[in-house]
Amino acid sequence: MDGRFSRRTFLKGAGTAAIAGALPMSLVELAFGDSSQNFTFAYISDSHIQQIKGNSFVRNWDMGLKRAVAESNLLNPKPDFVLYGGDIAQLGKKAELDHGLEILSGIRNKIYYATGEHDYYLDLGEYWEQVISPLYYSFDHKGVHFVVLNSILTYDEWINKWPSPEVRMNVMAGLDNPQGSPFMVGEKQRQWLQQDLAKVKKSTPVVVLSHSPLQKIYKGWNFWTEDAEEVQKLLQPFDKVTVLYGHVHQIQYNQIGNISFHAAMATAWPWPYPRSYAQAVSHMPKLTVPMNRADPFFERDATGWQFIDLHSGNVDLKYSLYDNENREIAFSKDSGQPEDTQFQKPERRIPPQEHY
Numbered sequence: 589m590d591g592r593f594s595r596r597t598f599l600k601g602a603g604t605a606a607i608a609g610a611l612p613m614s615l616v617e618l619a620f621g622d623s624s625q626n627f628t629f630a631y632i633s634d635s636h637i638q639q640i641k642g643n644s645f646v647r648n649w650d651m652g653l654k655r656a657v658a659e660s661n662l663l664n665p666k667p668d669f670v671l672y673g674g675d676i677a678q679l680g681k682k683a684e685l686d687h688g689l690e691i692l693s694g695i696r697n698k699i700y701y702a703t704g705e706h707d708y709y710l711d712l713g714e715y716w717e718q719v720i721s722p723l724y725y726s727f728d729h730k731g732v733h734f735v736v737l738n739s740i741l742t743y744d745e746w747i748n749k750w751p752s753p754e755v756r757m758n759v760m761a762g763l764d765n766p767q768g769s770p771f772m773v774g775e776k777q778r779q780w781l782q783q784d785l786a787k788v789k790k791s792t793p794v795v796v797l798s799h800s801p802l803q804k805i806y807k808g809w810n811f812w813t814e815d816a817e818e819v820q821k822l823l824q825p826f827d828k829v830t831v832l833y834g835h836v837h838q839i840q841y842n843q844i845g846n847i848s849f850h851a852a853m854a855t856a857w858p859w860p861y862p863r864s865y866a867q868a869v870s871h872m873p874k875l876t877v878p879m880n881r882a883d884p885f886f887e888r889d890a891t892g893w894q895f896i897d898l899h900s901g902n903v904d905l906k907y908s909l910y911d912n913e914n915r916e917i918a919f920s921k922d923s924g925q926p927e928d929t930q931f932q933k934p935e936r937r938i939p940p941q942e943h944y
């Protein structure tokens with residue numbers, strides 16, 4: 589399609605740095621039949637800015653976010669806006685959020701924010717709402733309805749059972765801490781979502797930004813949203829729905845009914861893949877689209893950058909992985925789901941690494 593941007597066009601502004609290494613951001617293209625409506629937006633997620641002491645912060649996490657900011661400013665064509673997928677901070681401290689925001693202030697564009705559990709569980713989103721954005725909201729852009737959800741809420745009993753906010757935050761910050769609690773959107777917000785969607789035409793493409801996956805992947809690590817099915821139900825009446833999420837720090841894609849799911853890579857670090865870590869099939873619910881797994885214990889696997897094309901609501905993702913072949917996940921018209929264009933066939937998949 590003429591109106592669509594080629595990968596080369598995207599890279600022009602970023603120059604050789606883009607080709608040499610891994611960019612910690614995504615660029616999403618929405619393409620329509622009428623190409624004058626096409627637009628792009630950038631997606632940055634999971635920076636985990638971490639205070640060591642005073643003005644000293646973990647340098648690697650700073651650098652990941654700084655690089656994403658620089659690259660987003662160099663993109664050509666310029667994205668219409670930037671989405672931030674949550675986990676700016678590591679332990680929800682004001683100093684961490686402020687430091688992250690200071691780096692993000694370098695972005696010469698409008699940013700829409702979603703909150704993550706690392707931003708939230710110290711003060712339950714108070715500072716976030718004060719200085720960053722509401723915790724959930726929606727907006728329209730060039731014929732697309734965008735919804736930002738706070739998907740990392742949990743049970744009140746769990747929230748109130750800790751001796752201090754710091755202890756609560758530390759528990760929730762652990763990936764596999766069995767004392768954590770499952771994430772959820774919650775009834776109040778689901779009612780809001782229902783009302784918000786009531787005024788949207790069923791043919792309007794809907795893009796949902798959430799921090800946790802709005803699907804159940806692996807409860808042990810909170811790659812999980814407790815009321816995912818209820819949220820999906822509210823999205824089911826629409827022709828084309830895409831859910832973009834952070835939190836999992838790795839490539840994931842799935843299709844449930846009319847809803848395509850895509851995870852973004854983190855600017856901070858990659859998480860290992862649940863199945864290859866757990867080595868226990870029963871820990872991992874069956875995904876509707878089996879995914880190719882590369883090497884989860886290679887430190888740079890699953891960090892990198894990606895282009896996401898939404899063709900009239902369907903999604904193709906083009907990943908550039910450091911020291912890895914480029915990867916493309918494209919929506920297949922034949923099967924009606926996103927598939928890895930090179931590795932989807934079982935005989936072509938890279939087996940998970942054996943480890944202890």
Ligand SMILES: [Fe+2]
Pocket residue numbers: 634636674675704835836837854
């Ligand atoms: Fe994260």
Ligand SMILES: [Fe+2]
Pocket residue numbers: 675704705706799834835836
């Ligand atoms: Fe998270």
